[in-house]
Amino acid sequence: MRCHACGAEMTCRLGEHHYTESGLDSVFLADVELWECLCGEKAVGIPALPELHRVIGEALARKPALLTGPEIRFLRKNLGLASKDFADLLGVDKATVSRWENGKQVPDRPTDRFIRLVYAAHKGISLEWLMAQFPEISGEQEPSLPLRVPRSFWSRGEGTGAACRS
Ligand SMILES: [Zn+2]
Known part of the structure; x- marks a missing residue:
């Protein structure tokens, strides 16, 4: 790759990437191609x-604490919904969604669960499976534990990093 x-020509190695582009600060991807140029x-x-x-979204949906602002934003974006549409779906106004996502307001526990249910329904995640996680969810917001995602969990063999190994 140039x-x-x-x-x-850039050089490549396989390594861990702190995936802050997701808007979350807890996600690390293992064995992705890290390209570097001398410049x-x-x-x-x-x-x-x-x-x-999807792998990240499912991990958030079963997180055993209330969702944080960036996590709610991630789930909303992963559903492909604008703030307005997400707000309409949940029956709140757009400003409320903004306050959640900016961390200025914490959704209560029923709302937190409702957000997860909406996500699961859109993504075809089993509601029974999700609801079985609910008793574990504490009533506090806590930062996510680091989520290290091995490449094999999501890559489906695509772009196996051969460019790096040759
Ligand atoms: Zn360069």
Whole structure:
């Protein structure tokens, strides 16, 4: 792969990437392609994004604490919904969704569960499975534990990193 900045050939290694582009600070991807150029430019190769986001979304849906603002934002975006549409779906106003996502207001426990149910219904996740997690959810917001996602969990063999190994 050539560098966008200077045109030189970049070098590649497989390694862990802190996936802050997701808007979450707890997600780490294992064995993704990390490209580097001598000029300092960097790039990351992440295969099968829809599957990856589904894996992250499912992990958030079973998180044993109330969802944080960035987590709610991630789930909403993963559903492909604008704030207004998400708000209409949940029966709140758009400003409320903004306050949740900015951490200025914490949704109560029923609302937290409702958000997860809406997510599960859209994504075809078994409601029985999800509801079995509910008794574990505490009534507090807590930051997510680091989520380390092995490449094999989502990549479906796409872009196996062969470019890095050759
Ligand atoms: Zn360069």
